[in-house]
Structures are given as C-alpha cells and as structure tokens.
Amino acid sequence: MRPWKLAELNYAVVKEHQFEVAVLPIGCTEPHNLHLPYGNDTFESELLGDKICEAGHEAGANVVLLPTIPYGTVTNQRDCPLSINVNPSTLNAFVRDIVLSLEGHGIRKIVLLNGHGGNEFKSLLRELYGTIRAHLFLFNWYQSVSDTYDKLFDSPDDHAGEMETSLALAYYPELVARDERGKLLADEGATAETRFEAVNRGWVSITRPWHLLTTNTGAGNPHAATADKGKRLVQVLVQRMSRFLVELSNADPDEKFPF
Numbered sequence: 001m002r003p004w005k006l007a008e009l010n011y012a013v014v015k016e017h018q019f020e021v022a023v024l025p026i027g028c029t030e031p032h033n034l035h036l037p038y039g040n041d042t043f044e045s046e047l048l049g050d051k052i053c054e055a056g057h058e059a060g061a062n063v064v065l066l067p068t069i070p071y072g073t074v075t076n077q078r079d080c081p082l083s084i085n086v087n088p089s090t091l092n093a094f095v096r097d098i099v100l101s102l103e104g105h106g107i108r109k110i111v112l113l114n115g116h117g118g119n120e121f122k123s124l125l126r127e128l129y130g131t132i133r134a135h136l137f138l139f140n141w142y143q144s145v146s147d148t149y150d151k152l153f154d155s156p157d158d159h160a161g162e163m164e165t166s167l168a169l170a171y172y173p174e175l176v177a178r179d180e181r182g183k184l185l186a187d188e189g190a191t192a193e194t195r196f197e198a199v200n201r202g203w204v205s206i207t208r209p210w211h212l213l214t215t216n217t218g219a220g221n222p223h224a225a226t227a228d229k230g231k232r233l234v235q236v237l238v239q240r241m242s243r244f245l246v247e248l249s250n251a252d253p254d255e256k257f258p259f
C-alpha cells in the first residue's frame with residue numbers, strides 16, 4: 001500500500017488522517033499515431049501523479065493522489081474510430097463534483113493534473129474562484145516543461161510525437177508498437193495546412209479536424225524518441241512538482257493565500 005495513493009488505502013488509514021493536498025489526474029481515450037495506445041494520455045497522467053506524489057510524500061508533503069479520470073474532450077477526433085468524447089461542459093461538471101466532494105472532506109488545496117490538450121480546465125478554475133473554500137491549481141504537465149523542451153528533444157510534439165513516445169518508451173515500452181524490423185510502427189506525424197494563413201500561423205484558432213490534419217492521428221515526428229529522453233523529462237517534472245507539493249502542503253490557506 002502506497003500511503004499517498006487513495007485507491008490503495010483503506011478506511012482504517014483514511015479515517016485517522018487529514019490530507020492537506022489532493023492531486024486529480026485526468027487523461028483521455030483517443031488514438032496516438034499507429035504506435036501508441038489509446039490510453040496514452042491517461043497512462044501519462046497517472047504515471048506523473050504517482051511520481052510526483054511519491055517524491056512529494058518522501059519530502060514531507062501531506063498529499064493524496066486520486067484515481068485517474070480516463071476520459072476527456074476529443075471532439076476534434078470524432079472521425080477517428082473509438083475516440084471517446086466527453087464534452088467540456090460535462091467534464092467540467094464531473095471535475096467540479098469531485099472538487100466539491102474533496103472540499104466537503106476538508107481538503108483546501110487541489111491540483112488538477114491534466115495530460116490532454118483538449119481538456120481545458122481554466123474556465124472551471126475561473127467559475128469556481130471565490131465560490132468555494134478550496135483552492136484549485138491547474139497543472140497541464142506538457143506546458144510546464146516547455147522551457148526545457150528544446151534541450152531534451154529534436155522536434156516539436158503536438159500529439160504522439162517525440163516527447164510522448166519517449167515517455168512511453170521509458171515507462172510502458174511493451175505498449176509501443178513496432179514493425180517486423182523493430183522500427184516504430186508510426187508515420188512521420190506530418191500535419192496538413194488549412195487554406196487560411198491566419199489559421200496556419202496561429203493568428204486565429206479553430207478546433208482542428210484531426211482526420212484532415214493528420215495521416216494516422218499523429219502530429220509530430222516520433223522517430224527520434226528514446227527511453228532516456230523520457231526519463232530525463234520526468235526527472236525535471238518530478239523535481240519541479242514534488243517541491244511545489246511540499247510548499248503547497250505546508251502553506252496556510254489564510255486570507256492572502258497564495259500571496
């Protein structure tokens with residue numbers, strides 16, 4: 001039993017202990033090029049939740065990791081078979097209920113650990129702000145390492161590219177598909193351009209239709225991925241986030257919090 005992982009704890013332990021910080025991982029169910037599993041973002045979120053909570057716990061944080069939500073918003077993959085969509089309003093309502101449940105149990109500091117770009121929780125933070133006693137923190141893990149990305153990786157990763165494949169090779173290589181020569185069973189992750197320069201250059205944004213944007217759902221070249229790159233990425237994330245969990249755990253949620 002890991003003393004920071006709720007799904008493994010029993011009532012004998014939990015009824016005697018008041019946790020300070022809760023971490024809720026959220027993923028999604030969708031294809032990732034030809035080589036990565038549908039549960040990829042869910043596996044990533046759970047894996048990072050495990051790593052940061054374990055390190056945080058060992059460094060003194062009073063933290064509990066909740067079970068991972070395996071569904072997210074994938075409306076832009078509606079033409080990809082067995083992409084399972086939960087609309088933003090439904091997902092926000094679901095996460096909101098979990099937050100209110102935690103608040104009812106006296107937890108005042110809650111971290112949403114999001115592993116999927118289609119899940120946008122900032123609107124939920126804004127909506128709940130000032131209406132509940134708990135404080136919400138959004139950890140979109142893939143954004144929190146953007147400053148180190150160029151040092152670790154050769155090419156950008158939008159979806160199932162070098163970063164995500166490196167993580168998978170490091171932590172669940174048995175779920176990374178290869179062809180008969182041992183090469184990744186993946187295309188180059190090239191993406192198509194729309195007819196509008198303003199869209200292509202990011203001046204305006206759209207919900208990108210994934211079946212038109214990509215060839216096999218991958219956006220980003222995965223072929224330079226290695227397990228070592230994945231481990232180094234996780235080291236950076238664990239260092240940053242375990243320290244944050246300790247600080248959050250020790251912080252008094254007074255009227256000036258978090259200042």
Ligand SMILES: [Zn+2]
Nearest residue numbers: 040041160164
């Ligand atoms: Zn992903």
